[in-house]
Amino acid sequence: MGLGLDFFGLKKHHQNETLSRRLKENIEQLESKIHQLETTQIHTLAVLESMTEAVIAVDQEERVLFINAATEGLFQIERQKVKGRNLLEAIRNAPLNELILKTVRQSEPKSEEIQMLTPIERVFKAQTAPLSRQGKTIGAVAVLHDVTELKRLERIRKEFVANVSHELKTPLTAIQASVETLLDGAINDSSHNRKFLECIEKDAQRLHNLIEDLLQLSRIESKEIPLKKENVALSETARRAVGQFKKAIQQKNLTVEMEIGDEKLPADSVQLQRAIDNLVDNAIKYNKQDGRILLRARKEENWIRLEVEDTGIGIPEENLPRIFERFYRVDKARSRELGGTGLGLSIVKHIAERHGGRVEVTSRPGQGSCFTLWLPA
Ligand SMILES: Nc1ncnc2c1ncn2[C@@H]1O[C@H](COP(=O)(O)OP(=O)(O)OP(=O)(O)O)[C@@H](O)[C@H]1O
Ligand SMILES: [Mg+2]
Numbered sequence: 157m158g159l160g161l162d163f164f165g166l167k168k169h170h171q172n173e174t175l176s177r178r179l180k181e182n183i184e185q186l187e188s189k190i191h192q193l194e195t196t197q198i199h200t201l202a203v204l205e206s207m208t209e210a211v212i213a214v215d216q217e218e219r220v221l222f223i224n225a226a227t228e229g230l231f232q233i234e235r236q237k238v239k240g241r242n243l244l245e246a247i248r249n250a251p252l253n254e255l256i257l258k259t260v261r262q263s264e265p266k267s268e269e270i271q272m273l274t275p276i277e278r279v280f281k282a283q284t285a286p287l288s289r290q291g292k293t294i295g296a297v298a299v300l301h302d303v304t305e306l307k308r309l310e311r312i313r314k315e316f317v318a319n320v321s322h323e324l325k326t327p328l329t330a331i332q333a334s335v336e337t338l339l340d341g342a343i344n345d346s347s348h349n350r351k352f353l354e355c356i357e358k359d360a361q362r363l364h365n366l367i368e369d370l371l372q373l374s375r376i377e378s379k380e381i382p383l384k385k386e387n388v389a390l391s392e393t394a395r396r397a398v399g400q401f402k403k404a405i406q407q408k409n410l411t412v413e414m415e416i417g418d419e420k421l422p423a424d425s426v427q428l429q430r431a432i433d434n435l436v437d438n439a440i441k442y443n444k445q446d447g448r449i450l451l452r453a454r455k456e457e458n459w460i461r462l463e464v465e466d467t468g469i470g471i472p473e474e475n476l477p478r479i480f481e482r483f484y485r486v487d488k489a490r491s492r493e494l495g496g497t498g499l500g501l502s503i504v505k506h507i508a509e510r511h512g513g514r515v516e517v518t519s520r521p522g523q524g525s526c527f528t529l530w531l532p533a
Pocket of ligand 2: 434437438496498499500501
């Protein structure tokens with residue numbers, strides 16, 4: 157009997173040991189699962205936090221479940237303060253709120269463009285998807301992509317095509333009109349026929365210049381022509397630019413001053429000439445009668461800084477950010493009258509950038525402008 161009891165006791169002890177071993181194993185497994193889940197959660201959070209897109213998750217009552225750092229920045233809100241709050245109250249954006257609401261109600265993904273003042277106006281593409289558990293919608297998540305830049309490029313492209321067509325059409329229409337007048341009889345009117353031919357010549361020249369500028373621009377942009385860098389003497393390039401416009405300078409009785417030493421820089425001489433020509437051309441065209449032009453260059457650390465300053469009409473501040481865009485002119489009628497197409501400064505900008513430099517402008521309406529070319533020395 158004693159032996160039996162003993163045996164029973166031993167068996168029990170053995171059973172307990174197995175049980176506790178199993179329990180220990182289970183706990184270990186559970187701990188490892190929790191650890192795995194925690195790691196996954198940390199990774200997911202890290203991904204969400206590092207996203208530049210704003211991410212917002214809400215429950216089926218439209219209470220905020222989660223927002224990432226990008227959302228905090230975009231809406232100027234703090235997650236501790238908005239968690240659990242109504243979405244519209246938290247983000248104060250009716251169209252986005254409406255979109256998320258629809259996603260929850262209809263249980264399907266949505267996509268819409270949303271404009272926001274942040275405080276500058278930006279455009280976002282909001283994409284939403286329902287959150288579901290076991291086939292039941294329990295909320296929604298929204299991701300906001302900033303498409304402002306894409307929209308801007310799209311607008312510029314559309315404007316570009318419209319502008320090219322318009323710019324080509326204007327001189328062409330004028331040529332057609334002159335030709336028609338000549339054919340209608342003016343050809344035999346010796347006192348006028350020459351005037352019409354001169355008009356045709358002027359408009360054909362405009363067309364030629366425009367196409368030349370467009371080709372230049374697209375070649376520089378597409379990097380089709382490799383830069384032929386050599387040591388260029390800046391004073392010579394500047395002197396040549398001024399020399400080319402001698403007639404126009406005399407007509408306006410402008411004084412040209414030059415403060416350029418023997419600075420040399422590694423540049424493509426043809427392109428650099430083109431850039432400086434364009435700046436000097438503008439300094440003349442938009443100058444006043446008896447005005448002044450100053451060309452100044454100096455070396456600043458690893459840069460050559462070339463300034464082209466004029467005492468002309470100046471550029472209103474609101475136009476400054478756009479003058480380097482293709483076809484952009486402050487006063488369209490005036491510039492066209494002067495034979496301009498608004499391509500000069502975009503060519504200058506591209507040339508500067510292709511050399512690893514940049515172009516800047518300061519201007520005071522009514523007093524003058526100063527364009528600065530920064531090029532690596
Ligand atoms: N020095 C300047 N002073 C005042 N306005 C200027 C000056 N330079 C440029 N602008 C303004 O910027 C616009 C764009 O200049 P840009 O050189 O690109 O074109 P454009 O001179 O009109 O034509 P293009 O140079 O193609 O013949 C001009 O139309 C003019 O309104
Ligand atoms: Mg110009």
